Amino acid sequence: MKRFDPPPLPAPAMQGGLADSLFETASRTPDLAQIARRPDAASPGPWTEVSAAALLDEVVGLARGLVACGISPGHRVAVMARTRYEWTVFAYALWSVGAEVVPIHPSSSHEQVAWILSDAACVGVVVEDEQAVMTVGSVCASLPSLRHVWQLDSGALKDLVEQGRSVPVTTVESLRRIVLPDSTAVIAYTSGTSGRPRGCALSHRSLAGPCDTLLAGWRHTVAPAGEQPAILAFLPFSHVYGLMVQGLCLRGGLLMAHEPELRQEAIAASLLSFRPTFLYAVPSVLEKLYKNFLRAAQQAGRGALFERAARTARDFAEATERQRLGRGPGPGLDLRLQHALHERTVYRRLRAALGGRVCGAVSGGSPLNRRLALFYSGIGIPVHDGYGLTETGGGITAQPVGREKYGTVGRPLPGTEVRVAEDGEILVQGPSVFQGYVNDDAGTRQVLRDGWLATGDLGGLDTEGYLTITGRKKDVIITSSGKSVAPAPLEERLRMHPLVEQAVVVGDNRPCVGALITLDPEFLAHWRANLPAGERGPDHQERQEAALREEITRAVATANSTVSRAESIRVFRVLQEPFDLANGTLTPSMKLRRDAIAERYAAEIEAMYQSSARSRPRLQEDPLSWDEMDDVFR
Template identity: 35%
Template sequence: MSGSKLETGMPPLSAAESARPWPSPSTNAREQDLQLPVFTDFIAPPLKLFETASRLADKPAYWVRGEHDWQASTWQDYATQVRQAARSLLALGVEHGDAVAILSFNRPEWSVTAYAAMSIGAIPVGIYWTSSTADIEYILNHCKAPVLVLEDEDRFACVQDCAERLNHLRHIVQIKGTPQHIDNRQAMTWQDFMVQGQGSKEADYERLINKRLAAIQPHDTGTLIYTSGTTGPSKAVMLSQGNLWWVANAMGDLFHVDENDRMISYLPLAHIAEQMATMHNQVYGGFAVYFAQSIEKLGDHLKEVKPTIFFGVPRVWEKMQVAIEAKLAQATGFKAQLAKWALQVGQRWNMQDLAGLQPSLWLTLQKNLANKLIYKKVQEALGFDQARLLVTAAAPISPESLRFFTGLNIHVREGYGQSEACGPSTLSLPGQTKIGAVGKALPGTEIRAAEDGELLIRGPHIFHGYMGQPAATAQTIVDDWLLTGDLGHVDEDGYVYITGRKKDLIITSGGKNISPANIEASLMDSHLIEYAVVCGDGRNYLTALLTLETQGLVDFAKAHGLPVTPDLHKHPAVQAALQKAIDHTNELQARVAQVRKFAILTEPFSIEGGELTPTLKVKRKVVLERQQALINALYAN
């Protein structure tokens, strides 16, 4: 089985590692060596949950999609469920500092389990629901979780396949369906789990919960975030209770969220961005969370929920753009001219507004007319007609995509962050937005570029270290500065620009350093291209591997009267269109950074296939290794 672990980027634990006690949650390598921030007025996140539940008792905290409609649970319901789950964890013997693992798609039980664990001084550990058996085995053994809460029979089967090698797992809770028993481990349904803390010891458990809640300190570990491993094995990022509290407070102060806001939870809760939004930002703002049934149903959910806040990774926005442009392309005559005019007016008005200029009265009148004729209809069709905050982050997005949305009077604001900074490091705010930049540093934090262009970050949101990996921690946090591994610069106005990953840097045979990220983002602006991977390390020119957007290819075929066949990608018209997209990207690049050749990969990238992370970022190392023969062929002549 060690071979399968290596293939997924997850090395097996040695016997010594498996038995070794990691540093305690409140005494880790960083705390021993570095000065930690002071968290004034700190309120532990689970205590904040109970405080918000008391304030908003009968208002909806979360919604779940039923067969016919959305069904709400109140804040009082939410708090009661967390207390009940906390008692049950105590009844199962969970101690202070233990890990409680969660393997599930987004649903209320995920948040309930996580807050219950935090309430008793334990540590929630999210596992991506798309994880392989080898990944699950690695994480469960690394964090030593005695309890695992999982969603259904499919997730249970993954755990069953590695059960004999799970050294610390004692209890399995299955949310949907009835679990089977594995070896000598106790398996139970969610309903059975929730009554474990009832009975004669219930009052004792309640007193213990209150005692542990009162004992939570800001530098206690609040959650473990396992990195998705785009460049190597996953590491366990230790985020403190203070990190979570500080970022949630900062976001609430910046965006003034309250119980009148609503958002959809659909990205993996094992990822820090979604975990902050669905759990901690929600608790501090009091807004309602709608749990999506699946990513595939996001489009329907958007129109039903009409969120006021929405976070999307670049691929979500790019797919929306492709769909909108396909609709616009179907317009003819006057309607086509009207759409073109509206896009131009929207872009001109918003570019001036973003630059801090006052658009002319004539341009403003045109924009108001375009809003009635075009913008409102598009926004309603997307479900964004009541949105006041739309954000993109987690990967580069093409400036052309952001400009496209401004043409529809939709402001998608770019941010930047990482697990090690508890989510956001920069934000683009109203009145402080430059397309192409990822915003400015959060108030109370610092960002600067080192001599080699690597971005360094310092502030109260920086993590405490990688659990069980003091050497990796020491390489990542130097003199209180987080070495992000990202290349970029900060302009004279404080706006941060990202040019790529330091580890992804391509060094050509001529010694030129080229960051592929922005080249790839520009290529993916084409309706035909879903993903692009630029190659050229040690070579004398750049090439690109492309996967094609299925719907974009079908739309192209219809527009050009071509039959939709398995070999459509080979048609000269398709090849010419791809070359045109590459030529457009090359016009934006220095000669050394221009793509000279390309190849089409017929199999799409996927999370299950191992080419994508759960947040839809390409695992470059995996793709380059798998496609080495094809890459060599691109340089054969």
Template identity: 35%
Template sequence: LGLETLGMARGSRVAILAESRPDWVFGDLAILAAGAVTVPIYPTVSAEQVATILADSGAMICIASTPEQLAKVLAAESRCPSLATAVTMFDAPAATGRLGVVSLKDVAARGHKRITDGWGVAREFHDRAKTVVASDLATIIYTSGSSGEPKGVMLTHANIVANLRGIEQVLSLNERDTGLSFLPICHAFERTTIYVYLTNGVSVVFAESIDTLPRDLLIVRPTVMSGVPRVYEKMLDRILERGRAETGIRRAVFNLAIAIARARGASIPDGKPAPLWTRFGYPICQRLVYSKVAENLGGRIRFTVSGSAPLREDVGRLFFGMGLHILEGYGLTETSPVLTVNPPGQIRFGSVGPPLPNVELKIAEDGEILAKGPNVMMGYFNQPAATAAAMADGWFHTGDVGRIDAEGYLHITDRKKEIIVTSGGKKVAPQPIEAALRGQSMIAEALVIGERQRFPAVLILPRWNALAAALGTAPPADNAGREALAARPEARALIQSAIDAVNAPLAHFEKLKAFAVIVEDFSIKGGELTPTLKVKRRVVEQRYADKIADIYRA
């Protein structure tokens, strides 16, 4: 009701430029109930990108969370003729230009006043909300652009509801559950997760930030949550680091617990009994190790969901062996977003699960995954040519390559656009190789390169603590120390040994023939990661173009 006093009406575009918080959800639901259209904008994007999205979407209102975000909105004023008002989640400063500036608190007060001035206003609003139809546009989500330029994905109310109904047929949630939200709500994955929570009576609690997640897990004690592979990998790294720091009998018990968990994770999900030897040590490991892992996650987790990027199979299996079930799924913004998910009790590691009951998948001749269903987008905003290309022959072309096994489970091979073609015409899928490299104890990040080159190679970001420990030296304190450590022949030998282990099962043309070490950690702020922690391949390649050139000159 308050937003309507600012001119919001059916079909109006309203942007939200904010970090994840309850106000984000309140604003979104208010916009949707009025028949208007929510335009999420990541708070991590630049002022230039904010202006581009506001201008392209034709947003008339933008809700900003902080003075920093408001500054981006005000800087976009000259490029956005449709933009009339900025709404702040803090006390609004005085307007200095064409744009009106008002606080969310004041907007809420306006809505409350309309109700107290006449109860008929509230009834009229509810009546208008009932006129919102399934085919109405609900949101325009601009893709984060890990490869290529962002496009505005148009999703209708019908798209979103169809996805919720499909998910609910696979995952059982109820009012006794508590969900912890820590991913950006701007992303379709987390936004849909929250919708699923709300429609099933789940209590939703927001983490302060992804950095405070270990603390927030202990406070909130969630029963369910969604995450991305990088989060689970970091959780596992912390567990293993703590275990390696133990000595004597504690270290021996920890090593036994990891061995048993790996053995159970390698057998039980595949329908095989756990090896006989694991059954004797499991009870004591459960009491001394696995229960402590569960307690560090709050002690009540029933299952977690992983999406947005491929989950390393060894990570999923090891957590399974310790009692934490990670259900890997797959989808895209264009599909609202979920297409597949591993059902509880029927996990197939290495796959992203079977399609939801209301989703149809098939594999094209070139291996591309094609999707059809009521959750598939209306199209790309203001981009009819891109829409036609993506929806050719009535199927949505995902841009991902994969296969469907005999049980109907989907296996992702790679992004179609990220397949590396060497100068000899050989095709190399980088993601499985990179995942295997990240599974090595000395390697934190890996980026396979080799497009139109004689052979594939790799950029390596080491795990500095592990590398230093293996060499019996202190971890480097800064980038200069990292450079010095990486230059030591014995350090390069350890990294090469890890690469050799990954190379062993690969075809000759897939083997990594050279590597270069990089010392800067990947981050969202640095521009190497998307808001959902996926590596921006092209950004990294451009940033380290000189190192790549040196590899192939040599």
């Protein structure tokens, strides 16, 4: 069993709860800009800054209103809203009176909302609009504990502040002071990739710990010297990664802006107007940004220039990585000259598209492709890939500053221990590990073993303590010949092709590995518009389909080049619809719901393998097949 234990750090001197940091900041630096907001969350208007003192006034005013409504320590209140200013105000007001926050993604179904509100025994829920009120209303009959539904868009925050005017400020102060670090702060429900979501009880200490450790060791990387870091928060606060971003900002005095829309157009506009100094993202966002860069370059007739610049960026970053790890001399003169040329003609334009001030990024949620990490580093935006999960309150590992090793998720944070069991499962021990699953003692005992959390993730530790994630234990595919295949690396490599939006590798109890592929609609439209004239004649549809078959075949072949033949994708099918929340194939945190995908596309999977069986002689010559019935233009 491999194990890596970092040097221990003294435990943070945390005396109270998460709300304390806001009170301390407002007392120490009341004029510090803490939040940037728009007058209307749905409007692309100008950003205005909210000082720490002004934010505290709103939080205390709301906390008084919550007390007037009977909210007291230990009560659970759900927040079912997008990432917006009011989410932060409500969370800190609830923590100020000792209540527990239960985040719910606003796109959750009636059944999911009913389950979470019931399982957590919530006494109140904060929603955004009338549609959400109707969702909650439709399940209220089965929720005897639920007494309050507050609607943000109808002025609930203002109304609560008015209700609380008769409550003394000292009441809030008294309630805040009885909150202990080990009091429960959040009941965060897992994504529910299979089965019902489970509520993870997270203490104030477990949520604050990773934030404080990252601020102590990495804060200087999130902005140029002398500048206040500025963070655009667009990840859902309904998940721990988003909550960690919020915690970093309010505990570290970073300026935070909220972007409630996850549409790429909205994020792109906010990046340009807010101009953050650092990005917190998931791999799919970074992949999409790269594809947008490529598409824009091709539309401007500079596709070849972009691809040369991208290769140079990766080569430069790789040479620099070898140098800092003591394995090479660094970029040579010719590479430095090429890089300097592309800096003037390409790289600074790419950074300008992100607002012009981004000096780095963190990727989390799933491992980031090494080639993509090298690209961003090479254009001047080093990406620190990290690892964490709901049950750990956020971060477990991070890339050490000056010793980044791309393709890994870094090393364990100080104070956290990581080891890898004989079967490859990652085990974690540390102060951020959760308190247990709500109403599920058996499930808690299953994952907490002698103080170690069994993460369910597979990976490996190298001799320097860097962790590599290879997939989920439950996702490993075993073919009918007994070959075990981890799907994540193949899926990650497939997504790197501009045309591929998502991919799911299948093959349990099948003779070979297969894949279901969805296409990026925007890049597909761009690709079709730029086909040679020969593919746009009278029989253009057939010609386009043939060209597309060939392009996707190349993408699959590229992915297969990273694995053995027995692990390679031998059959695949392009689906006519995306994986998304609406059809139940993605979780709110944008993870694949593999069981739901296998059920929804059972007929397509069966047809894919039947087609393969009928054409087996051809399959032996060419390991790839395209179902003759597929028509990606239907």
